[in-house]
Amino acid sequence: MRLRVGIDVGGTNTDAVLMSDRELVASFKTPTTEDVTSGVVTALGGVLGGAGGLGSGVAAVMIGTTHFTNAVVQRRDLAPTAILRLGLPATQSLPPMVDWPDDLREASGNHSYLAKGGLEFDGRPISPIDPAELRAIARDIAARGLENVAVSAVFSPIKPEAELDAIEILREVLPEARYTASCQIGRTGLLERENAAILNASLRVLGGRIVGAFRQALADFGLQAPLYFTQNDGTLMSAEYVERFPVLTIASGPTNSMRGAAFLSGLKEAIVVDIGGTTSDIGALHYGFPREASVAVEVGGVRTNFRMPDILSIGLGGGSVVSEQPFGIGPRSVGFRLSQEALVFGGRTLTATDLVVAGGLAAVGERERVRHLPADLVEKGLGWIQEHLSASVEKVLLSPEPIPVIVVGGGSILAKDAIAGLPVIRPAHYQVANAVGAAIAQVSGETDRVYALSDLPRERALEEARFLATQAAVDAGADPATVEIVDVEDVPLAYLPGNATRIRVKAVGEVQLA
Amino acid sequence: MRNIELADLEDIALGAAVLGAGGGGDPYVGKLMAQAALRAGGPVALIGADEVGDEDLVVPVAMMGAPTVMVEKLPSGFEVMQAFGALQAYLGRSVRAVMSMEIGGLNSTIPIAVAAHEGLPLVDADGMGRAFPELQMVTPTLHGVKATPMAICDEKGNAALLETIDNHWTERLARSMTVDMGGAAMIALYPMLGKQLRPSVVRGSISLAQQVGRAIRSARVERRDPVAGLLGACPGALLFEGKIQDVSRQTDGAFVRGRVRLEGIHASRGRDFQIEFQNENLVALCGGEPVACVPDLISTLDLETAEPITTERLRYGLRVAVVGLPADPQWTSPAGLELVGPERFGYRFPYRPVRELLPASGRA
DSSP states (O other): OOEEEEEEEOSSEEEEEEEETTEEEEEEEEEOOTTSHHHHHHHHHHHHHHTTSOGGGEEEEEEEOOHHHHHHHTTOSOOOEEEEEEEETTTTTSOTTTTSOHHHHHHTTOEEEEEEOOBOTTSOBSSOOOHHHHHHHHHHHHHTTOOEEEEEETTTTTOTHHHHHHHHHHHHHOTTOEEEEGGGTOOSOHHHHHHHHHHHHHHHHHHHHHHHHHHHHHHHTTOOOOEEEEOTTSOEEEHHHHHHOGGGGTTHHHHHHHHHHHHHHTOSSEEEEEEOSSOEEEEEEETTEEOBOOSOEEETTEEEOOOOBOOEEESOOTTEEEETTTTEEEEEEOGGGHHHHBGGGTOSBOBHHHHHHHTTSOOOSOGGGGTTSOHHHHHHHHHHHHHHHHHHHHHHOOSSSOOOEEEESTTGGGOOSEETTEEEEOOTTGGGHHHHHHHTOOEEEEEEEEEETTTSOHHHHHHHHHHHHHHHHHHTTBOGGGOEEEEEEEEEOTTOSTTEEEEEEEEEEOBOOO | OEEEOGGGHHHHHHHHHHHTTTOSOOTHHHHHHHHHHHHHHOOEEEEOGGGSOTTOEEEEEEEEEOHHHHTTSOOOSHHHHHHHHHHHHHHTSOOOEEEESOOSGGGGTHHHHHHHHHTOOEESEESSSSOOSSTTOSHHHHTTOOOOSEEEEOTTSOEEEEOOSSHHHHHHHHHHHHHHTTSEEEEEOOOEEHHHHHHHSEETHHHHHHHHHHHHHHHHHTTSOHHHHHHHHSSOEEEEEEEEEEEEEEEETTEEEEEEEEEEOGGGTTOEEEEEEESEEEEEEETTEEEEETTSEEEEEETTTOOBOOGGGOOTTOEEEEEEEOOOGGGGSHHHHHHHSGGGGTOOSOOOOHHHHTTTTSOO
16 A cells, blocks of 8 residues: 655644545644644644554655745744855846845845856856856855855856856865755746745755654654655655755645645646635646746745746635624634634634634534624625635636636635636545645656757757756656656747747656655 | 936836836846945936937937846946946047936836936936837937947947947847847947937936836735726726737747737627737737737736736736837837838738727727
8 A cells, every 4th residue: 555644734734644545544634833843743643643553554755844934934044155156247236135135134144255157148158167266265155154055157057067067166165065056946037046046055954954853753653754845836855855955845835735626626627715714825727737927926025936836815714803893804813723712612703714604604613602693794794705705716717718616725614605606616625635735746847948949959959858857857756757748838039149949848757656 | 307216216117117018128137236326326316308408418328138138147237337438438528417218128227227326317218118129219210310329348348339320230230249248238329419319209208117117006005906007197098908828939030029819808808819029019909900009009917916027928827908008109200100110010001009099999
């Protein structure tokens, strides 16, 4: 039996599921804890204990966690980081971290260096790398006691050596440092790619600690299974990979829910509404994957070019507070204190959940406690919820075709049987769709480079890009036999000779299980 | 005269992206450069074209080349100052003010950086009122103003001065130098005296960009419809609201040509709509009939936020509002249309002003 454990750490709850191939065997929901890890341990105990000591049969554990997002947003646990950018004399008008919020720049230490190196769009060097200059920088980094180094170079996505060669020189002086090359993380767009590399470098100490803590938790359960983490495009990274690239886990939560919703419902084209305690995330599934956002995505106030799902988030969840004068619901929420503070649970706060129970749409807590609510208030509130969910679904819809709306998450009782005139589907185990999404996640690899199609025929360029994406997927832990190309995008670039074309390819495969 | 302060740049950059009509590059990098320059050099005086003395020399500056290169090979910051300095030295007299030649996109903010650095005022005007793909496509060309002498510089310190027989040759020669310089270069060109400038530029461009940007941003803050906010701030029409169904692109020489097909939503439901572009949006077709075309501005905006979407970023599934804004009247003269009208871009139909189409499109 191939057992997998999926865990999703959300803002309110930590959910775990145990899956046998494609069957859900057990699930467990527990409040997210301050340290995150102990909540994960509880959830793990919930599913493994509940299944009668199945620990030894578990082939893999998949975790989606908010640790790294929280570290960036709250500016804590970020290690001091050096950033070296190669590209002089170009780029000096906008030094590294130029567009960062001051507090985040301080939190990562604000140590930046510019050096010669980098490439033109066609691969020519802007200026050759100067080893003596790099060694002097390495000595300064050493003198400052910095152990995390991010390296960016102009047009490095064309030729990673632009960064990797410099890292080899730094390593002579700083053999122990942890290096992050921007070309391994981001796409074309120097500032955005570099930002991601710096965030990653500053998260690596935390990454090592978190991965260590999870490994320990698994060991405590006698689990020998390999550990994977979900990343922002809904696919997996091995634990070793997370230690090197923790930044890629940011915003994996909404993606897990959407993938889980696709899996549980068996639908590939649908709208997913994930209703939690505080917010609802609405997104569109296309070929079973969340549609990606097309604009620059900010993380903790920093512009990046990550592969983020296009999610509309509204401040409406099961714990949203209802105010009567003037009338409104949310965005304030009682969050994870719902089971104490809502009226139906004997608390004193009127929440969206209370309205649903009073309206007879769900049986949660004690209905007696909300009998006193005026009928017109309940009706008005339920109408308000319906209108807001419908308007949000309308915004996310891709086409006039009537596609179903899959409702998942702990706050799903808020949704009626139709939203925006579309049929609502509540798949089995909808409460833990996010953990299911983690459990079933695949492994991906991506490449994004500029090719001169006058030198290399289009077919050869595409072939090379497919190869590189496949290789990246295998490096990230995919079973080579299952890797498929899922996305190819090529955009010709204006004003450049030689038919310069940007080619982006993404490959996805099943996890290589031992 | 008034000052451009640090806080104004956000609005100017956003408005400039709308006026880019799908091209001109993302003004983000230009905005950051102007921010740095204003922090170092203080606010920049913005003067009207009428405030420029008859014999005062004005020099426009710009980036030439691929915006996609600019977001990767960021400027050193010295190349544009070197281009400005080289042209000033060649002309042998002091420049009194700096100007933008292209308000659409990142060339709106680069001159602000130069003005701050040089301690000179910026003229509230430009040479296009939008973005166009080639450097002779400016209103001063219509008035016989020469692009040269022109300086072109890269970040390595290479500089060249051009003297050409006409503005088409300037475009041709400067374009090939730009490629050798790495796909993007900084230029100073169209040196003009106040008396030449006044009749030949598009006036009030910086203020218009700022107004448009402010209207969008305040609508967002106040949770009003930002697209409606934009159309309240400048003349223009909502041409279509829809979702992108398909984008196709191919290269044609140095330029990317393409077509985007939209499916209508809201009031546009059931209508078939297409936009054809060459870097910038050229023509909007409804049911196969042109409803707006160059030189009028056709801009695609995110339906919810009114964030302008450049043609490179158009992709399947985006929900957009398409707006049409009238071009400067100089462009709709016979000479203007000959330089930048639909026929110049290979279309067989004559120019149809978006202004006249306002009632037919239903909403303005």
